[in-house]
Amino acid sequence: MTTRRTALEHPAMRSSCHAIAWVLISGLAWSCMGGGLCAAQSADAMDWRRPWRAPQSARLAARHSDEYAWRLFVAINWPADVSKRAADHRAVLGAAGPVVWETWQNTADVFLDNGLDPGPWVAGGPALTADSAQAMVNETRFETLSPRDLEHTRRIVAGAMVPLVDPLAEAQRLIEVRMNRVSFDYIRSLGLYNVEGQLHAVAQGRSVKFPLGAVQVKASWRPIAASQKSRYHTITVRFADGATRLYGLTALNIAAKELPHWFWASFEHVDNATRDSAGWELASRDSFACRGALDCNRAPSGVGLEGTVWENYRLRGTLTSFVDAEMRPRLLGNSELEAGFQRSASCITCHSRASIGVVGRPLRLPVFDTSTGAGDSVRRGYVGLPRPEWFSNTGFEPLDFVWSLSQARSRVPDSNNEGDSP
Amino acid sequence: MKNVWFAMPLFGLLLGPAFQCRADDALESAKYSTDAKWEIAGYNNEEIIYTILVTNQDSRIIHCNALLKGFYFENGEKHSISDRQGSTIFPGRQVAVGHWMGMDQSSGATYEVQCHAI
Numbered sequence A: 001m002t003t004r005r006t007a008l009e010h011p012a013m014r015s016s017c018h019a020i021a022w023v024l025i026s027g028l029a030w031s032c033m034g035g036g037l038c039a040a041q042s043a044d045a046m047d048w049r050r051p052w053r054a055p056q057s058a059r060l061a062a063r064h065s066d067e068y069a070w071r072l073f074v075a076i077n078w079p080a081d082v083s084k085r086a087a088d089h090r091a092v093l094g095a096a097g098p099v100v101w102e103t104w105q106n107t108a109d110v111f112l113d114n115g116l117d118p119g120p121w122v123a124g125g126p127a128l129t130a131d132s133a134q135a136m137v138n139e140t141r142f143e144t145l146s147p148r149d150l151e152h153t154r155r156i157v158a159g160a161m162v163p164l165v166d167p168l169a170e171a172q173r174l175i176e177v178r179m180n181r182v183s184f185d186y187i188r189s190l191g192l193y194n195v196e197g198q199l200h201a202v203a204q205g206r207s208v209k210f211p212l213g214a215v216q217v218k219a220s221w222r223p224i225a226a227s228q229k230s231r232y233h234t235i236t237v238r239f240a241d242g243a244t245r246l247y248g249l250t251a252l253n254i255a256a257k258e259l260p261h262w263f264w265a266s267f268e269h270v271d272n273a274t275r276d277s278a279g280w281e282l283a284s285r286d287s288f289a290c291r292g293a294l295d296c297n298r299a300p301s302g303v304g305l306e307g308t309v310w311e312n313y314r315l316r317g318t319l320t321s322f323v324d325a326e327m328r329p330r331l332l333g334n335s336e337l338e339a340g341f342q343r344s345a346s347c348i349t350c351h352s353r354a355s356i357g358v359v360g361r362p363l364r365l366p367v368f369d370t371s372t373g374a375g376d377s378v379r380r381g382y383v384g385l386p387r388p389e390w391f392s393n394t395g396f397e398p399l400d401f402v403w404s405l406s407q408a409r410s411r412v413p414d415s416n417n418e419g420d421s422p
Numbered sequence B: 001m002k003n004v005w006f007a008m009p010l011f012g013l014l015l016g017p018a019f020q021c022r023a024d025d026a027l028e029s030a031k032y033s034t035d036a037k038w039e040i041a042g043y044n045n046e047e048i049i050y051t052i053l054v055t056n057q058d059s060r061i062i063h064c065n066a067l068l069k070g071f072y073f074e075n076g077e078k079h080s081i082s083d084r085q086g087s088t089i090f091p092g093r094q095v096a097v098g099h100w101m102g103m104d105q106s107s108g109a110t111y112e113v114q115c116h117a118i
Helices: A020-026 A060-065 A065-074 A183-190 A195-203 A225-233 A270-274 A349-350 A403-407
Strands: A030-032 A038-040 A136-138 A153-157 A159-162 A174-178 A215-223 A232-240 A244-256 A263-269 A313-319 A355-357 A396-398 B020-022 B031-041 B047-056 B062-072 B077-089 B096-102 B112-118
Touching: A020 A263, A020 A349, A060 A065, A065 A215, A065 A263, A153 A355, A153 B077, A159 B077, A174 A355, A183 B031, A195 A355, A244 A270, A244 A349, A263 A270, A263 A349, A270 A313, B031 B112, B047 B062, B047 B077, B047 B112, B062 B096, B077 B096
Parallel strands: A136 A232, A153 B096
Antiparallel strands: A030 A038, A153 A159, A174 A215, A215 A244, A232 A244, A244 A263, A263 A313, A355 A396, B020 B031, B031 B047, B047 B096, B062 B077, B062 B112
């Protein structure tokens, strides 16, 4: 049974200026009001008073990236009022049920197979029930191999080839990409939901530039045992055959258009660090949780995570630039979402290649760098500063770091775009 | 799809990645060509898929049987595996007789296709 508390009971607000010492050190002036609320007086401090509200500050995103990432994380993982597709400020962080980003538009509901307009943002949203106690979702929200594209696929089970009945049910992890209303409305306003709309937009010389407030997330879920439920944010997935299975959220990448090149943050469940198959190949960098050493492997204290499933998640790092002060590529690899190429992963550089070819067929630039001669079986991401020749020499127009636009289909049958899609 | 490797045909004959065939058994002979490739697909390109393609170059409908042999690893041990799939192909059409997931690409795979007119 889930205990629901009011937002005023949220630990970030309930604590009596838990960070007084920190405030004194940083020289910021705070005032504490009745009820224990702390109000930041400095424009340079993060406002945690209404943690369910997503922040929107380019300055704070750039100057306090790691705290900003956690602030975003808390806001979009706040329990949702599904009917409003927004945070339920009466609920408390960690309450069972769908969180805010799970009510956002799934890319499958944005980029339709027939390339048609997905229609306006609808209250209630698709593929979610209003049952806040048990998030039961259909499998259609996840990306994977399409059985439609690969008919008669067979796989190995117990030494024999058997039909691949349901790629999703048999996948080791489920991936989904979602966008908030600002992102969705912008895509609709320019008709970017199909290939023709994207070509039209770039042909008219209108750069695709998502507005401030646009947020997109990519999430990874794995099957978990019932005994692990208390450690994970969970959903129960209903598969095509009616079977259901419990999944835990293992990773969440967040991209927010606070900065021209977006603000990038990558989170993972702490259990991923030592997962047999991979684990974390890059050190975490979290100056907010660690307050000193960057790779302390803990969640921040005093922001309401204690006692919730969210205290089991870790910030792997943030990105606001392509390179560091010495012009070395900045890396950020998530063991789930960048599985297989963590050591050459850079969200910001990879996504800078989101584009559409305007010469010939509307192709996409490849996600992986095969120019190293290491062979196609070795997946290597692009890192460092984007190169102008990626676009100008080959007739590709950038699409503002939004890879999901590559999922757009043509309105003309049999002329759908090709190319990699991350 | 990208990243294509071609399989060597069965029978120990080095016939190249794609080759022409004419069935001369008791059934109606048919003209067709075959091809096979390794592809990587799926999210983050984590799925290795082997595909056998048959093109009907005959004026008649043909039926083809494909025999696949390959290898896979389980608990660090290498195992062989085989499978057979059939498909009916209309004139002038190319069909993927099958897609197979989970085999080890570096170990290679071989195939044999036999078709006859129906």
